[in-house]
Amino acid sequence: MEGNGAHRAVETSKTITVEVNGTTYEREVETRRLLVHLIRDDLDLTGTHVGCDTGNCGACSVILNGTLVKSCMLLAVQADGASIETVEGLAEEEQLSSLQQAFSDHHALQCGYCTPGMLMSATALLRENSSPSDEEISKAIQGNICRCTGYWNIVKAIRAASGQEVTE
């Protein structure tokens, strides 16, 4: 028999409180636990994804206290007391946000793995800049890797969501 199967309590843990999409959660977490793993594994909000282990890909992007962050680049304990927005909070009552709808309309997603991070980056952009240029959009999603679309349709969708004209 290998191992005793028991998960012994780890001393280096801390109880934290976070508000995610309007719901408050209290969890005991290991101090080294990444915020993205708190969100995905402990809160079961699996829309936020992991695509790398170096902070490059942006699939884990969330909005924390109004600021766009990569949730793999923060420890869960650093988010203690924070208000977090994830992709699950974008639609209201099953009604897609205009940004989500634009992603579908303009075929801005294929496999959908990068999409939650893209949507959060774009949400943060549009709050700051209601009428961004293509260049500004590309810059805003520079921290989000997509391997399926080549970004052209993503830029178009974000532009459309901002109410600007796009060419088909």
Add this chain to the structure above:
Amino acid sequence: MSETTTVTQPIVVEEGETRPGYAGQNVPRKEDKRLVQGEGVFFDDVKRHNMGYVHFVRSPYAHAKIRSVDVSKALEHPGVFGTMTGDEVALLTDPFFQISSPPGAHLKDFCLAVGKARFVGEPVAAVVASTREIARDASELVEVDYEPLPVITDAREALGEDAPVLHDDAGTNLTWEGVYEWGDLDQAFAEADRVVKISELHFDRFNSTPLECNGALVEFNRGTGQWTIITNNQFPGFAAIMMGPAMRVGLDKLRFVTQDIGGGFGNKITSHPQLVACCLLARKLKRPVQWTEWRTDFHLSMSHGNERWFQDTEVAVKEDGTLLGFRTTALDDAGAWLRYEPLGGVIWAQVTPGMYRWRHIRLDFKQVVTNKAPVSPNRGYSRMQHLWFTERIIDIVAHELGLDPVEVRKRNYIKAEEMPYETPNGCIYDSGDYSKMLDVALDLIGYGELDAKRADAESRGRLLGLGIGSTLDSGTNNFGQSRLINPELQFSGNNEVATVKLDIFGEIVVTLGTTPQGQSHETTASQVVADILGCSIDDVNVRAGHDSYWNSHAGFSGTYASQFAVTGLGAVKGATDMLAGEMRKLASVVLGCAPEDIELAEGQARMKANPEAALPFMALGAIINANNAGLPEDLDVTLNCRYVYRPPFDPPDVERKYGNLTLTYAAQVHVAVVEVDPETGVYEVVGYVAVDDCGKRINPQVVEGQVMGATAQALGAATHETFTYDEDGNLLTPNFYDYHVPHALDMPPLATGNIESPSPFTSMGTKGMGEGGGAGIHAVCAALQDALSSRGKPIVYDSCNPYHRVWELLSDPEASRQRVRVEAG
């Protein structure tokens, strides 16, 4: 942005009947609603009570004997559930079946390294613990005693007399070789006015790096002996035939389940070793185990694309640029194991002459093993390397003989009126008009203003160049081609399955055998079904993903190698035609008429002559499933129709290496314009056009999306993406810091165009597509060579040209020119 220059008839949805419908339309994707809300289910989203997390202990050496593996300290670590080592694996499993003929056939490949590690990152042991973090910590406590051995990282050195041999069982690093020759080379070179000799070209090692890495959640049912493998493997049919024999169990013991997959591009075909390790651990530890590959682990160990050297190439050319033939040696670097190889040694032959009419071709394919990560399919698998090579020939010949690359292409392209065209090795190009595609592409890029653009760039101190890449995306494999690799193999043909049923409340339910990774199968399948049944796509429920328990799969099921529009939709059409026939038959019994008197329209089965006499689909579903007393005994209707699509193939002639290797041949003509800073070699792609022809398009927007994605991957591969190793076999680009994939700001302006040449060989005129990115790699190479031409005519000899390589070409053009010689024929 998109331009359709050929309008074809509405799609034929039923034999003898043509009606406009959803096919050919951009309908909203069924997949999107869940994916934009973060409600997709990827394998890592699935959890089980008390599951353990798997972490692999990986070799830090590229080549080393494993003297011992000691897991005792890891086992003592709190939270660790158990471990596994190569010694256990060697007892519990048999080596994976090898596709290769000898000597490659003799490799003994297990799910963990046994006795020896052969590349940095090779799994040597596995640890399972209660959290990801503890599993990772404990894996550091596994003590492996290695004895380092000499390392081979360059395929060209693998054949040296003193080269260390990776696999003693094979006795050589040359694990497979095949000489292909068609036509009459002697005659071709005798007829030639010029012979262009190219000493060496290199296709670089990279892959498509899907954003979601590999992984699985594996459960073992002790009562039935069955494993449930919730995974993102994209070719469960292949994984099953690799895993079953190795684990000494029948295929019914392996249940593969998938919903959403975060990109695949071929890179998720060969995860079977890790899946076996997870199966063994789930059984041993009596608990579900979960493995999520880290990004660094993916780069270190999974599915690199085939790196290939083309050596001693000779091209026979007439004075006017007519190409007669070529001979070359293709030296392919498979990395340490033959996980899908040596199939790459024949897959290239699907497109032997590229788009060109030359008839005399000899290619000596040599595949060697090296101390690098194993290769396996990568979008454009093996054809991309070969087509890059043939395109390089075209542009080098044009460059050296002072000919116009556009003219050389047009002179040598297979002509539209020659379709279907039989290639020198018996492949049948089904349809296409390559010259016309080139015209469309040149028009979109503004070829007429090229000189003015060049002058403008020059005035800004930049060198402007234009390059063309014209390639084929051969789709729907005839697996009989594997016999050209190993005549003992008993594979041929291809298949895919769909099941379409009508349920009690009138629900139309479609079950596929495929494993889509973004290719919109739920959407396009519903388009085909709705057109045949005469209903709305909203009434068609296509199950997401794949599950062996659905019994809607066959031996070649999966999503790979450009085929869904043919095999997948062919199966959907076949099953739906069957269901439509049964619905007519049932309605005719109820309404008291002949089946031919019934039509399906507006969600009803009704009499053509009297549309008032109608049964809604719900009534049909209810009668068969829940209200069937009194039906005629001989009424053969289940309303649950399973159809296996089987493309029309014969096994190829093994002796002559001759036969049709794929059913359809989609085409791409891409044009890139680059501007180079001659002081530094830094360049930018400033314009790009992609013209594609994949026959009839069921959903043009989805097709364009595939074109865009393949183009972006090509641009990455052409400019930056490379798996580079140091001399000790350390991968220098093991993550997205060092391995630079394109970001949004890297993308050039893009225009797409298309023509539609329906395939005469498929039921809907469709062709498989999605792998056309190879055109882009070459277009950039050709554009660079054009741009640098005024600076000493350097030769672009590598598929990947980061700025430093361009700078080298600028600073020492003669070094690259040494590779090329033109002789009188």
